[in-house]
Amino acid sequence: MSTSFDVSGSPGRGGARGALAGGAEHPHYKWVALSNTTLGTLLATINSSIVLISLPAIFNGVHLDPLEPGNVSYLLWMLMGYMLVTAVLVVTLGRLGDMYGRVRIYNAGFALFTITSILLSVDPLDGGGGALWLIGWRVLQAVGGSMLMANSAAIITDVFPARQRGTALGINIVAGIAGSFIGLVLGGVLAEWNWRSVFWVNVPIGIVGTIWAYRSLHDTGLRRPARIDWWGNLTFAVGLTALLAGITYGIQPYGGHTMGWTSPWVLAGLIGGVAMLVAFGLIEARVAEPMFPLSLFRIAAFSSGNAAGLLASVARGGLQFMLIIWLQGIWLPLHGYNYEQTPLWAGIYLLPLTVGFLVAGPLAGALSDRFGARLFAAGGLVVMAGSFAGLLLIPSDFSYPVFAILVFLNGLGGGLFSAPNTSLVMSSVPARLRGAASGMRATFQNAGMVLSIGVFFSLMVAGLASSLPGTLDSGLTAQGVPASAAHTIAQLPPVGTLFAAFLGYNPMAALLGPALLGALPAANAHTLTGRQFFPHLISGPFHDGLVIVFWLAIVMALIGAVASLLTPRGRPTDEPDLISREAELADEVAAVPLSPASRSAGPLAGEAG
Structure with a gap:
């Protein structure tokens, strides 16, 4: 089968337009590509978490009680639909990028993402219909996000030489992962103002990014026509x-x-x-x-790098959910915050986590270009494991400075790991399969986030099931609730209590009902529905579940560190990296001063193949 080398944006196509818009022949084109793909990746990953912390405001906005048994599925699909679709589609869309042009698929993704953001923000329905509108369009939005995530790393790998690739991927990948934490802060701020703004915020950025991408980006990588x-x-x-x-x-x-x-x-x-x-x-x-070239798993660096990435993604996803429950359901109400304010302040108090990512990611990418990626990737996961151990040792009602240092270290470890790991994976594969490899890497990352919900919520529910019923029974009877009613409430599945904490709700009024609350002394009823009773009640059982969850996260992080250390050095030898060599030659030519006659002659056009 023949392989064609398609370099778009040659001087014949562009002249002034190429220089102005950053055509593929322009010496600064690689930085244009990095800037736009980083914006696209950041926008796509922010949306995986911005809804997470805004769910109370969204459900209130469509007038739907998320704690009613029949509405739990709406809650889960609002939460999981976006992650599930991205996990399923990124490989296919990365493979299509290899076949039809990575920039073509990426640009279409930016446009689709922007259009669906507009439709999400104008949800005209209430109740279950309103929730289904949001779930349906959010699934389609995830298709656009998948197009962005599947091809951005491959576009960057195409245009950057090997000596700069770690830095470039570090900026892009850490921006993407940090986006999942930035979304927590942004969602908390916007939900405080208006729930629709959670989707509005994408629209102006999406319009600018889409126009910029269509005007500036050109395919520079290997394109191989093939059957689907x-x-x-x-x-x-x-x-x-x-x-x-x-x-x-x-x-x-x-x-x-x-x-x-x-x-x-x-x-x-x-x-x-x-x-x-x-x-x-x-x-x-x-x-x-x-579409999924299994032969890539014969490349040891690709296999071990993706194994480490999957483990890190599961551990990181579990941390994100547990910290939201910890802050919104326990710590913030105990410290005087109204439940309506907890999404905003949970996002603010998690800022050290984001800062850790933003500090470590680009730095680790640049240093790994000089000193090698394996030690940085492994060291980052060891730092993450240490931060999980520290979080285990602090009480449920912790001192915030200690908590801030520990989550900063966790973000720092994640940043140290992510860019070098991505560079190891993407630099290990043949240039013609970078789109598929990028999609496969994103699949492991996104599937890890979905798996983390099932794994960590299951472990947390198992931990709560052993200690919450007795705690809830004794706590309710101490406030005058009849023993029979207290026992019945205590036997309810703990997942409802867990979701209440996750959403920043006090479920006591709903669990007891108006008739039972009305029969209690006013002081007792006020205590049960106040800010302090529910957080104090679940803090002990929650910590029991947290021990199980974080121990598993520690084990996964350490196994991932070992996998990173075992990643071999070197690049694939089955075909030359034509793209990287061309980029390196372009850098060398750009560094040579040209005579006035040479400048007037214009750029030289060459062929690669």
Whole structure:
């Protein structure tokens, strides 16, 4: 099969336009590409978390009580839909970028993301209909976000030489990961003002980014026409969707059990999903032009780097959810904040986490270019594991300076890991497969975030189930609630209490009901529905669950560190990196002073192939 080398934006296409807009031949084009793809990645990842912390305001805005049993699914799909779609589609869209042009797919993603943001912000419906409107358009928004995430790293790898690639990817990848934490702060601020602004904020940035991308970006990488692997796409999408959906519903109560892992539908999703993924692997091993090139896993750096990335993503996702529950459900109410204010202040108090990412990421990328990426990637995960251990040692009602230092260290460790790890993975693959490799890397990262919800919520619910009923029973009876009523409430599935803490709600009024509250002395009723009772009640059981969750995070981070250390040095030898060499030659030519006659002759056009 022939391979064509497509370099868009040659001098014949552009002249003044190329120099002005940053055409592919322009010496500063790589920085234009980095700036735009970083904006796109940041916008896509901010949206994976901005809704997370804004859920109370969004549900109030569409007049839907998220704690009613029938509405839990709306809550989970609002939370999980975006992550699930990005996990499923990034490989396919990265492969399409290899086939039809990475910039073409990326630009279409920017436009789709912007259009769906407009539609999300004008939700005309209330109740369940309003929630379904948001879920549906958010799923389509995730398709646009997937187009951005699947191709941005490949575009950057195409245009930057190897000696600068770690720095460039460091800026892009850390901006992306930091976006998931920036979204927490931004969502808290915007939700305090108007829930629709959570979606409005994307619109002006999306319009500017879309126009900029269409005017400035040009494909410079290898493009290989090929057939679409329909059976591979279908089995992968169905298998991963079924598996992740099964995990999502597994944390909901079922048939008198605290969780739904025995539900026939959950078991069918898990078993069927695994079976479809096995079929996907068999198909990909036999098809001539697979969408998911399994041969890449023969590259040790690619395999170990993605394994470390998956483990780090699961650990990081679990941390994010646990910290939101800790702050919104316990610490902030204990320190005098009204429940309506907790999303805003939870985002503010998590700023050290974001700062740690922003400080370490670009620095680690630049240093890894000079000193190698393996030690930085492994060291970052060791720092993360240490911060998890520190969080285990502090009480539920912690001293904030200690908490701030620990979450800063966690962000610092994540930043030290992310850019070098991405550079290891992307530099290890042949240039013609960078789009697929970028999509595969993003799949592991996004699937890790979805898995973290199932894994950590399940562990937390298991921890709560052992200690919360007794604590809740004794706490309610101490406030005069009849023993029979207290016992009935205490036996309810703890997932409802966990979601209440996650959303910053005090569920006592809903659990007790107006008749029971009205029969209690006024002082007792005020205590039960006040700011202090619920946080004090769940702080002990929550810490029991937190111990289980963070110990698992520590283990995953340390295993990821070992995988990073075992990542071999070197680059693929099966084909030359034509893109990187061309970029390096362009840098060398740009550094040579030209005579006036040379300048007047204009740029030289060359061929690569």
